[in-house]
Amino acid sequence: MLPTRLFSRVAVSGCRRLLSGSSQLVQLREQSASDGVVSIELCRKPANAMNGELAAQFNKALLQAEKSGARAVLLRSQLAGIFSAGFELTELAGSNRERLIEFYTEIQELFLNLFGTDLVVIAQIQVRFVVIAQIQGHCMAGAMALSLSSDYRLMSSNPKLLTGLNETQFGVAPPVWLVELFRFVAGNRNCERLVAAGQLIGPQAALEAGLVDELFDNEAELLKKTESTLSRYLAVSPRARADVKRMLRSNLINRLDSARQEDMNAFCDYVLDSRVQAQLGQYLDKLKAKKA
Amino acid sequence: MLPTRLFSRVAVSGCRRLLSGSSQLVQLREQSASDGVVSIELCRKPANAMNGELAAQFNKALLQAEKSGARAVLLRSQLAGIFSAGFELTELAGSNRERLIEFYTEIQELFLNLFGTDLVVIAQIQVRFVVIAQIQGHCMAGAMALSLSSDYRLMSSNPKLLTGLNETQFGVAPPVWLVELFRFVAGNRNCERLVAAGQLIGPQAALEAGLVDELFDNEAELLKKTESTLSRYLAVSPRARADVKRMLRSNLINRLDSARQEDMNAFCDYVLDSRVQAQLGQYLDKLKAKKA
């Protein structure tokens, strides 16, 4: 059995609090009213780094898409060249347990909501949209939760773009569910080979490893491939589609959902470890030096 | 531990009853007496749709192959351009629970017998043949149970041919064991990407997704590749080969075998659901309209 309500009280209320008076980091836009297609767009400059607020706004956008009766969600970035750089590192470096819990609660919600799209009942509404990621820029670290949880992934063929889990490069291991999600999509071998060494790869290599489903060369091709993907998914019974998805994903969802508290404790302990904090500090210093 | 006798009493007696006075839908033919090679051939016009009777005859043919001491079975269709279109939809649309149980019992037997070939003891005889699927035509929906359960799959390279699980296109999800079998062979990602959208693919894409092992361009090449496959498999110890197969398949076999009744109930409830019946009705009407 799947949890019938993944959006927890904490997240929804957190949502409300965070959104009052704060800037917009995620935008929900209607694309095609007749087809029920909406887009959820990341717009937190400069790199869509995922802080707690962005995650909360993302969770709220999913809920709104749901309530609007959307049949499909296009997931993308409004910033040129970057889909998302992953978790906001300043949420981790120099943080404390209370702040980490606030941040990571939203992240857990985001992951379970998105990976479980189609499978969960939110506020008595049966979620029934397909999620297509349009990856036009770098997509790395925590942002892989967004792309890998989607139903289908289109990525720009621009050879300068990079994707992958590079957490070990800044001294930490990704949370276990992120590694499991990567393994779910790309298999044991690709996962170990790439994630252990924190390797980022280009679009062609990502296609070969199964991390994305199709590449596009330009905006026109992106539109065309989005159209054909949409038409394929919207042609089939949403219920039957969700039944298939449940068969394939429920195992991982249940495992992660039932281990939330454990995952939270492990995450906090790990990040607050003095050696990890030192590694994070060094990494942030390096980034600053680069910019200067 | 694997079940030692998968052919249930019900199926064997069902077999007998169904076969008396009915036409031949499955034919067992000797191919090479010296090598112990036989073929099991589907011959139900126009598309080898799998009804309960075809499944019962198939199960009986497996038993006979076994009793004859066969070392290898070639699995194929006698109809040009079609391997099999899958379950006979009129077995599902407008049916009732009793008829569904009769149908689905034979289907469960067929799947477990074929997927467990080499691993099970039927009537005290140790099954020890390798199954090679020769796919010369479309192979879709329930028929994937035949191809994916085989030990090796050869498919015609004719680009017009299609294969896959397209059940969601007619409003239903495939039974869980069929999805699990697809995932077992092709991996999580190929499975979700293709099965959720009910996508059928051509031979080249099927080869790349791992759904078939080799393509052949014509009859001569089919014979040649069948020969070399046979010689590879027949050269090794049948017992050692079965031991390897057991290590890899027993998990899935045991899970499905122990959940037979549950699977039966789920299947009947699902198919008899009024929304699913409506979807099936619409799909059959569309097919009729196409033909007219």
Add this chain to the structure above:
Amino acid sequence: MLPTRLFSRVAVSGCRRLLSGSSQLVQLREQSASDGVVSIELCRKPANAMNGELAAQFNKALLQAEKSGARAVLLRSQLAGIFSAGFELTELAGSNRERLIEFYTEIQELFLNLFGTDLVVIAQIQVRFVVIAQIQGHCMAGAMALSLSSDYRLMSSNPKLLTGLNETQFGVAPPVWLVELFRFVAGNRNCERLVAAGQLIGPQAALEAGLVDELFDNEAELLKKTESTLSRYLAVSPRARADVKRMLRSNLINRLDSARQEDMNAFCDYVLDSRVQAQLGQYLDKLKAKKA
């Protein structure tokens, strides 16, 4: 939880006993003191067949590498054209239970130590080196434990070379952990297709099946690719890298570690079975006839 001490008392003492007065079958050499790179080299003529003594020396070399504070181990053969032919068959044919236990204990240690490198604590020292296999010759049967357990695999592109699990060709199934390891790396389908028929494949096919990660054309390219692999792995936090590896491998390690005694009994029963002994005898006779 992972076992904190995989090297058992038996193996370490076995080690000592076997090494006193015996020739050197495995050599530990320093490669680059500044980078902490060492090599473990197999040197048992003519084919690096793995007997109990070779396995014991290998286990000791791993311990020594550890104690020396190595950060990376290059795994290779000193013999031209052969990485290793796998288990020494004369350890199996005509053996008795006592000798088999002695042999197989070292083999189990070797596998768990190597597959669990980075994850286990040996004599209070946290193992933290990456293992790169440099496969310049045939690598088959039991020797796959060496290559598949490594973190990264480079193989010569020489098309005459062969790799795979060919045990069924000499009448036995590989031990379950070896099959599971193959499946872990190459997936269900590649595993069943290749291992059931005992098929050996060339470097290009091995690359496509995921059994190796990269090919090299000559010694210069081997050096270059080893360098770049080392620089990638040594650039990341060893602790974070080990954390990722643990997430991916601990399941399989725990399963196999907790079933050691069972595996030992199954191995001995299997090998001592009169039919298996007959098959092994036939195979060894064939080999002798070939040489004569």
